Amino acid sequence: MLTDYYRKxxxxxxxxxxxxxxxxELPVLHDWLMERVCxxxxxxxxAGTGYWTQVLAPAAATITATDLNAxxxxxxxxxxxxxxxxxxxxxxxxxxxxxxxxxxxxxxxxWWSHIPRADVARFLAGVCARVAPGTPMLIMDxxxxxxxxxxxxxxxxxxxxxxxxxxxxxxxxEVLKNFPGRDQLASDLAGAATGLDWTALEYYxxxxxxxx
Numbered sequence: 001m002l003t004d005y006y007r008k009x010x011x012x013x014x015x016x017x018x019x020x021x022x023x024x025e026l027p028v029l030h031d032w033l034m035e036r037v038c039x040x041x042x043x044x045x046x047a048g049t050g051y052w053t054q055v056l057a058p059a060a061a062t063i064t065a066t067d068l069n070a071x072x073x074x075x076x077x078x079x080x081x082x083x084x085x086x087x088x089x090x091x092x093x094x095x096x097x098x099x100x101x102x103x104x105x106x107x108x109x110x111w112w113s114h115i116p117r118a119d120v121a122r123f124l125a126g127v128c129a130r131v132a133p134g135t136p137m138l139i140m141d142x143x144x145x146x147x148x149x150x151x152x153x154x155x156x157x158x159x160x161x162x163x164x165x166x167x168x169x170x171x172x173x174e175v176l177k178n179f180p181g182r183d184q185l186a187s188d189l190a191g192a193a194t195g196l197d198w199t200a201l202e203y204y205x206x207x208x209x210x211x212x
Contacts, residue, residue, distance in 0.1 A: 017051060021148045025201050029140060032199075032206055034059050036105075036138055043103040043131065045093050046111035050076025050086075052140075056107065057084040064101050066091035094123060096130040103130075106137040106211070113141045113178045117158040124192040128211050137193065139207040144179035148203060 017026065033052075038059045047053050047065035049072045057063050063086040067073050073088045091099050093111065106127055115123055127137065142149065150163035153174065161179065166172045180188070182198045185207060189196060193209035 019148065021145075022142075022203050025203050028201060029204060029206070030055055032140075033107075033138070036136070036208065037107070040105040041101070041103050042105045042107055043096070043099065043101070044086075044107045044109070045096070045127070046108065046114075047076060047088075048072045048110070050079050050088070052107070052109040053086050053088075054079045054081060057081045057086050060084070062101075063087070064089060064099065064103070066093070066096075066099055068092055094119070094126055096126050099130070104132075104135055106131060106135060108137070108139045110141050112139050112180070114176055115178070116176060117160050117178070120188050121192075124189070128192055131211060133212055135211045137209050137211055139209075140204060142179075142204050143200065143202070145203055150175075150177070 033055060037056055039061050042056060042060045042063040044053055044056065044063060044065040047067045048069075050065060053063060053065040053076055058081070063084075065073075065076060065086045066089050067076075068090065070090050073090060076086075076088055087101070089099060144152070150165055152161045153164045155161050159178075160176050162174050163177045164172055165175050182200070182205075185198060186196055189209055191212070193211050195208070195210045197208045199206040
């Protein structure tokens with residue numbers, strides 16, 4: 001269901017970043033990334049339409065942006081990367097062993113919130129197996145702020161929360177969207193990463209850690 005939703009939403013996905021309330025914090029996210037990715041060989045997991053790939057590319061040494069959907073990567077392929085075009089690869093976030101290349105930084109932008117609670121450990125195990133111990137990982141996602149995001153429609157037995165979202169053509173989907181806090185993230189990353197540094201803005205959260 002989630003994969004199908006993002007496949008069909010590919011052409012309208014970036015309207016998300018036009019949300020009026022979020023505009024003041026987007027430059028903060030850009031600056032936060034630029035301070036940490038300069039000269040790095042980046043593996044971007046679940047890159048979607050490449051919005052953040054376009055931000056990362058000018059500063060990175062190289063960037064390989066992966067996504068499960070060819071439709072979203074087709075949007076990414078049409079972006080202007082100022083002569084620093086990334087490698088765009090269709091790939092499963094849970095099968096990073098299939099992604100070729102050497103990387104010294106992992107980036108997850110707005111993907112963590114879509115990982116089912118039951119799959120967090122599996123995802124992290126795959127990331128840790130793909131890169132060398134000591135590799136930094138950067139994670140960004142949005143916080144639950146009443147009125148700025150879709151309301152929570154229900155909570156599943158594993159603690160996953162779901163939203164009802166409607167595409168421009170009227171089709172409605174139930175989408176898994178979790179909003180973890182600092183303590184939950186620390187618990188999730190225990191055993192997979194150290195040196196957690198979590199920052200909460202009004203609408204977003206940012207996290208750096210070092211994979212073990």
